[in-house]
Amino acid sequence: MTPTVLTANAVYTMDPLAPTATAVAISAGRVVAVGSRREVLARAGADARIVHLDGVLLPGFIDAHHHFCLAAFDRRAVDLHVPSGSSIADLQARVALHRERAPGTGWLRLQGYDPLKLAERRAPTAAELDEVCSDRPLLVAAYSFHEGVLNTAGLAAMGWHAASPDPPHGVLCRRRGHLTGEVLEAAFFLAEAASRGSLLADSADAWLAEAHAHGRALLALGIVRVGDAAVPPAFDPLYDRAAAAGMLPVTVHRMPVGERSFLQPRGAGGRATGDGPAAAPTGPAKLFLDGADRCAVCLSGAQLAGMAGATLRRAATGGGLAALRAGMRLGRIRLAGTRFTIGEPFWEPEALRHAIRVAAGNGQQIAIHALGNWAVQRACDALDQVSELSERPGRPRLEHAMLLTPGLEKRIAASGAVAVVQPYFLHEIGDEVLGRGLPRGLSMNPLASLSRAGVTLAGSSDYPVAGCDVLRAIRSAVTRETSSGARLHSGEAISVADAFAAYTSGGAKALGVDHEAGTIAEGKIADLVLLSADPFITEPARLPDIAVLATWREGVMVHVAQ
CATH class of the missing domain: 3.10.310.70 (Diaminopimelate Epimerase; Chain A, domain 1)
Structure with missing residues (x-):
């Protein structure tokens, strides 16, 4: 097959060993050369087709935690x-x-x-x-x-x-x-x-059509691959049908959960991670360790008092009964020794270790939903104690890792887990977090602390919980702005480069496919996105103004902006 050489105003490979280039050669769906125009043309040969792109080329975006099947449903x-x-x-x-x-x-x-x-x-x-x-x-x-x-x-x-x-x-x-x-x-x-x-039972064909339409919408945002973060068994035959019929415009890694409840893990007999069609392989096994608004948090008396004071101040300054209702939505508060707990982990330590062993025995990568600091601590304890994970495909994942106390980021790093984070939550719910009075010493989405500790960040949306526009999410990660324009823990901002890495190479690591995706490198799948401006020199607040001009899947241009 005759290679195609793409040249662009700039190429950011997201490969730290060779971060920039000016040309990329693709053939049979793979990158066959990347580097300077001269180097790539020499590798591609005299018959290569040359296409100049008026824009900035990057690896296609990866949304590592996205509820694709439910969004389509x-x-x-x-x-x-x-x-x-x-x-x-x-x-x-x-x-x-x-x-x-x-x-x-x-x-x-x-x-x-x-x-x-x-x-x-x-x-x-x-x-x-x-x-x-x-x-x-x-x-x-x-x-x-x-x-x-x-x-x-x-x-x-x-x-x-x-x-x-x-x-x-x-x-x-x-x-x-x-x-x-x-x-x-x-x-x-x-x-x-x-x-x-x-x-x-009566909407299988409709789901296939909506899955195709949703995938097309993701391509328009530059997203080429997602981790579907909760897939009950009934969706497996639908994914198989969609893959066979070519109706999945993006690659979907389906993360299995139980049929009767997302809180039930898939037992023995489930597919191993990576099994299944290339368009919809099995992803990590999902275990829910805590909830969402009522996640498992552990606080000191002073921290709890600070939260209560914030609620009372909000009620007294115009919030009234509605503010008190909001403050009471956190869940039951219990005294545990010298600290207070809100919410609860859904798994006791030994049961969690057993569930991880069962999944590992099935050849499954592990993804643990742990939002609050208590749940994250318990997840890290379990991962430290289950050695079987070192022999399984892919690194363990912590979904959200959103409310952390100092030191937990080092525990996550020591466990080897990828933190699958959602920066756009800062925009979507940041003002409510500020209004509740986030306790001193508890950070929301501490991206910089996680990164400094050596934790790999994988960007995601949790769509439809929050929006899935990657450029808007990157703006949130860099500016830490809420929807009102306030800044939440501005010291936890990360650079534009680190944020883009989370949505490319980091996402690939979270899905266990970094050997073939996530960067523009020789031998990897040619999933690419073309942007209208250089995001690395754009004012962070203006990042959402950058347009996605085109998206490639396996070397084929599958989306062009109108």
């Missing part, structure tokens, strides 16, 4: 990511619109509201959902996808009533002895699985 639903300050009435209007657009009698589901961004500073109730949808089971999922609300028909479909016990690691919220409709963590995941199972 819910893509036709009305979006509940309402603007901050919206009311429950605004939320009801969107639910009513979806109810009108979705004829039938079965389950309805929507996702995206943030209770702390609503004017009432709380979730809606079942009774409020009944006002706009009373004749069908309905689940509205919060933005985090760790909690939501059922209407009365949804509670009935789940068989839940006032006397029903809370499921382990979950909560059926009650007020005055009656269910409010709000369901948290394990209870939410049970409802999510029930609604998904009911709808999936």
